[in-house]
Amino acid sequence: MERFSQFSEQIQTLVKETSPKITLPLAAYGLYKIIGTYLLPPAVGLIKHSLRPRRNLLERYHSNWALVTGASDGIGEAICHELAKSGFNIVLLSRTQEKLEKVEKDLKNQYHIETRIICFDLLELFNQEGVEKLYSSFDNLDVEISIVVNSAGKAHVNPIHKHTIDMCFFMVNVNVNAMLFITRYFSAKFVDNYQRQREQFAQPNKPFRRSAIINISSISALGFGKQVSLYSATKAFDRVFSNTVAVDYESEGIDVLTVTPMNVRTGMNSGIYLGTITAQQHAKAVIDQLGWERETIGHWRHYLQGALSDFPPTNFLISRINMKRRQQFILKRDQLEKQQKEKEALEKTQ
Ligand SMILES: NC(=O)c1ccc[n+]([C@@H]2O[C@H](COP(=O)([O-])OP(=O)(O)OC[C@H]3O[C@@H](n4cnc5c(N)ncnc54)[C@H](OP(=O)(O)O)[C@@H]3O)[C@@H](O)[C@H]2O)c1
Incomplete structure (x- = not known):
């Protein structure tokens, strides 16, 4: 007992002698950690996601034509409207002619822009023939595209043993292969265009005009959702692929924007989840980030939800x-x- 009280006294003296010396640096480090980790980055992120003005896209990119896949519905359709609002003509791609024609009519009526339609089933992208068929429809376009949006996609919600073989092929072909082969085609075109500008207009003060690829992945890419194993894996591919493509082409004149939305009310999502936003809100936020960021969750409300989830x-x-x-x-x-x-x-x- 005596030994214990001696030991306790020694500890108390030690604390008295050293505490003034370490309390201040410890408190300062704690404050620095709290501000630097938990307050400043979310605050800056929130400002970037809500207050930053949209770039002048017509000035930044080398033509006034954009291609949007999944243009007949949901996020793709809403992105068509945002781009048209910014002055872009649109090439609309999806499977269903009637749906595409309806969106085309709306766009023409509201923004008086030009449009083209490519009616193509991205399920065909399972072999060389399918890819070449898609590429020849791009070759046959009589317009020069400077922005490509890969939005077409599909989620089947089921444990993997309940996915039919068709469902598996669907998600691999549409979520993965479409983004891969469309990005491949247009990155070649965009790099060529940038190099041509460099050769032709070598003026030091005049910035070259860039191109853009927007790839819609998903927050599911981070994993852990229930009954979405294959969907999440395809979206993880989209995210990693898109982010690394961004690294390759940053200096080649291509802005690659990877988008990882949370819940957006569309044909794919009934909107029952917390923090669900509309496709229009999401599309506006995505186009506002174009040319500023490499990866975005999109809307500030999703950003905030993400921050609170930490x-x-x-x-x-x-x-x-x-x-x-x-x-x-x-x-x-x-x-x-x-x-x-x-x-x-x-x-x-x-
Ligand atoms: N909604 C969300 O909460 C959410 C969240 C995160 C990520 N995302 C992603 O956002 C993207 C768009 O989803 P959404 O919610 O807008 O879905 P959506 O409303 O169901 O729209 C899907 C679009 O893809 C097209 N499409 C589907 N299969 C196709 C095929 N085989 N060939 C060609 N086009 C095809 C559809 O057109 P047709 O039917 O006319 O072919 C439609 O235009 C997807 O990549 C999805 O993974 C959505």
């Missing part, structure tokens, strides 16, 4: 709420599927 207890609350809503969605969907099967079986027996 801290307890909000991280816990957000993931609990979204997980619960996903479970409710899966339950409801499974019930509907079961009812449908029962109905079909009954009809067969009658």
Whole structure:
């Protein structure tokens, strides 16, 4: 007991002698860590995602034509409107002619721009023939494109053993192969264009006009979502591919923007999750970031949600709420599927 009180006294003296010397540096380091890690980066990020003005895109890029895949619906359609608002003519690509014609009509009526339509099923991109077919439809365009948006995509929500083989091919061909082969085609064109400008107009004070590729990945690329293993993996491919393509072409005159949205209400997403925004809100935010950033989540509300997801207890609350809503969605969907099967079986027996 005596030894313990001696030891305790020694400790107290040590703390008294040293504490004034270490308290101040420790407090300063703590403050620096808190500001540098938890306050400043999110504050700067929030400002970038909400207050930064859009670049003059017509001035920055070498032509006034953009190609958008998945242009007939959701995020792709909304991006067509944003680009048209900024003065771009649009080449619309998706599978369904009637849907494309409807979007085309809206764009022409609202912004008085020119359009072209490529009706192509990206599922065909499983072999050389399919890729060449797509490339020849690009070769046949009579316009010069300077912005490409890869938005076409699809999510099947199911554990992997419940994915049909068709579903697997769909997600690999449309989410992965389309982005890969379209980026491949246009990066070659864009590099050529930039080099031609360098050779022809070598004026030191005149900036060369660039091109852009916007690749829509997803926050699912970070993994951990329920029943979206293959979808998340295809989106992880999109994200890594796009970010590394950005490194390769930064100095070759191409702005590559990787987009990792959270929930956006579209045909693909019923909008039941926390922090869901509209496709229009998302598209505006994406085009505002073009030419500034290499990767963006898009809208400031998603940025804020992402930042809050890093801290307890909000991280816990957000993931609990979204997980619960996903479970409710899966339950409801499974019930509907079961009812449908029962109905079909009954009809067969009658
Ligand atoms: N909505 C979200 O919450 C969310 C979140 C993160 C990431 N994303 C990503 O955002 C992108 C757009 O999704 P969205 O929500 O806008 O989906 P959406 O509303 O379902 O639109 C999908 C678009 O892709 C086209 N498309 C689908 N399959 C195609 C095919 N085989 N060939 C050609 N075009 C095809 C569709 O056109 P047709 O049907 O006319 O062919 C449609 O225009 C996707 O890459 C998705 O992964 C969405």
